[in-house]
Amino acid sequence: MKGVVIGGGIVGLSSALELAERGVDVTVCEQGSIGTGSTERSVGGIRAQFSTPINVELSRESMRVWNEFTERFDAEIDYRKTGYLFLARSEETAAAFEERVAMQNDRGVRSEVLDPAEACEICSGIDPDQFVAATYSPTDGFADPHLALQAYARAAAAAGVDVRTQTPVSDVIRAGDRDRGDGTGGARVMGVETPDGRLDADIVVNAAGPWASDIAAMADVFLPITPKRRQIAVVQPETPVPETDPLTVDLESGSYFRPDRDGDALVGGHFADNDPASDPDGYPRSMDFEWSIDALEAAAEWTTYFGPESAVKRGWAGLYAVTPDDTAIVEETIPGFITAAGFSGHGFQHAPATGQLVAELAVDGEASLLGIDALSSDRFEGTDEEKAAGRTERNVV
Numbered sequence: 001m002k003g004v005v006i007g008g009g010i011v012g013l014s015s016a017l018e019l020a021e022r023g024v025d026v027t028v029c030e031q032g033s034i035g036t037g038s039t040e041r042s043v044g045g046i047r048a049q050f051s052t053p054i055n056v057e058l059s060r061e062s063m064r065v066w067n068e069f070t071e072r073f074d075a076e077i078d079y080r081k082t083g084y085l086f087l088a089r090s091e092e093t094a095a096a097f098e099e100r101v102a103m104q105n106d107r108g109v110r111s112e113v114l115d116p117a118e119a120c121e122i123c124s125g126i127d128p129d130q131f132v133a134a135t136y137s138p139t140d141g142f143a144d145p146h147l148a149l150q151a152y153a154r155a156a157a158a159a160g161v162d163v164r165t166q167t168p169v170s171d172v173i174r175a176g177d178r179d180r181g182d183g184t185g186g187a188r189v190m191g192v193e194t195p196d197g198r199l200d201a202d203i204v205v206n207a208a209g210p211w212a213s214d215i216a217a218m219a220d221v222f223l224p225i226t227p228k229r230r231q232i233a234v235v236q237p238e239t240p241v242p243e244t245d246p247l248t249v250d251l252e253s254g255s256y257f258r259p260d261r262d263g264d265a266l267v268g269g270h271f272a273d274n275d276p277a278s279d280p281d282g283y284p285r286s287m288d289f290e291w292s293i294d295a296l297e298a299a300a301e302w303t304t305y306f307g308p309e310s311a312v313k314r315g316w317a318g319l320y321a322v323t324p325d326d327t328a329i330v331e332e333t334i335p336g337f338i339t340a341a342g343f344s345g346h347g348f349q350h351a352p353a354t355g356q357l358v359a360e361l362a363v364d365g366e367a368s369l370l371g372i373d374a375l376s377s378d379r380f381e382g383t384d385e386e387k388a389a390g391r392t393e394r395n396v397v
């Protein structure tokens with residue numbers, strides 16, 4: 001079996017590795033270099049505390065890989081399990097916390113609901129008076145996305161994957177493609193066009209991150225995946241942030257931070273819910289100064305770390321590939337064309353399980369690692385415009 005994976009980010013490389021390990025002859029087409037996309041611009045968060053069962057299950061299965069990553073890939077990825085701490089300001093959110101933790105516990109996650117004083121014991125820099133409840137899971141954490149991506153690239157190449165950088169896919173070929181436009185185009189995807197010519201394939205995987213809807217359009221498929229710009233600031237706080245602090249999120253404001261090294265912190269936040277779509281080929285990749293001031297002020301509102309002597313050292317912007325319900329699409333969208341995209345800010349951590357699911361879909365024709373009905377694009381109803389509109393779950397990190 002021949003496979004082409006479009007995209008040399010962590011989802012594409014994980015998929016390529018898993019396909020190769022199941023005997024598929026795989027070529028990865030990456031338009032730029034390894035790391036051109038969102039993966040290297042991520043915060044590297046890995047958590048099982050999600051509000052929907054499917055995301056918890058993707059995390060649970062991915063964490064099996066993250067936990068053994070160093071041994072399997074012979075690579076250090078600076079995986080630090082200092083937990084995630086979510087904070088609630090309202091009784092409504094606190095009630096939702098109870099339900100979420102019960103759902104997570106049912107799936108083997110060791111998360112728990114804490115009162116503000118208990119949360120303070122885990123992260124001493126928060127102001128407990130502003131919150132009514134928290135959730136914490138000690139096995140959540142974060143890793144270095146650059147190191148993880150390079151490890152996946154090396155492992156894929158060692159497994160026999162032909163990783164081609166500077167190789168943009170310009171079209172996705174369907175059976176009867178030459179007749180496309182006359183209503184006679186065939187259904188099955190047969191390969192892709194590249195500057196080096198056509199690559200025939202039994203299976204084509206769309207792992208193009210923020211470009212995924214463009215790739216889908218090449219196959220005459222609509223996917224409601226929108227690129228949205230997100231920013232991160234690296235801050236030297238007035239009071240050093242302990243390296244043992246969890247990734248801590250004020251859920252209702254969207255403000256969050258996590259420790260970096262030597263007392264520094266990464267600070268982020270989504271302060272505009274309906275921010276416009278960004279052009280993945282042309283968006284500003286540097287951090288906006290005004291945004292960094294807002295992010296720092298927001299973090300200073302509920303923590304003791306980010307007083308007036310804090311300094312923004314640097315920062316960057318990247319793209320989330322967002323679906324209407326902030327959950328990925330993983331499916332065989334049309335015969336021979338597998339979608340693994342729309343991770344909505346969770347794609348770094350969910351790449352290991354996704355690679356396995358893609359390989360199962362390609363080789364076995366169905367997923368067995370976990371049930372993936374909730375990842376089907378059929379869940380979005382209405383016209384293409386209606387599908388693209390609206391969001392149901394507030395996204396964090």
Ligand SMILES: Cc1cc2nc3c(=O)[nH]c(=O)nc-3n(C[C@H](O)[C@H](O)[C@H](O)COP(=O)(O)OP(=O)(O)OC[C@H]3O[C@@H](n4cnc5c(N)ncnc54)[C@H](O)[C@@H]3O)c2cc1C
Binds near residue numbers: 041319397
């Ligand atoms: C600021 C920020 C913070 C984040 N924090 C987290 C976090 O804490 N935890 C987490 O899990 N996730 C996080 N994410 C999300 C995460 O980065 C993404 O979900 C993940 O990297 C997606 O990986 P990917 O392989 O699907 O996409 P990408 O890494 O974007 O890779 C897609 C690749 O496809 C290539 N491509 C596109 N079009 C073509 C074409 N025509 N031909 C060939 N190649 C093509 C691109 O060049 C790109 O390299 C964050 C993202 C941002 C921006």
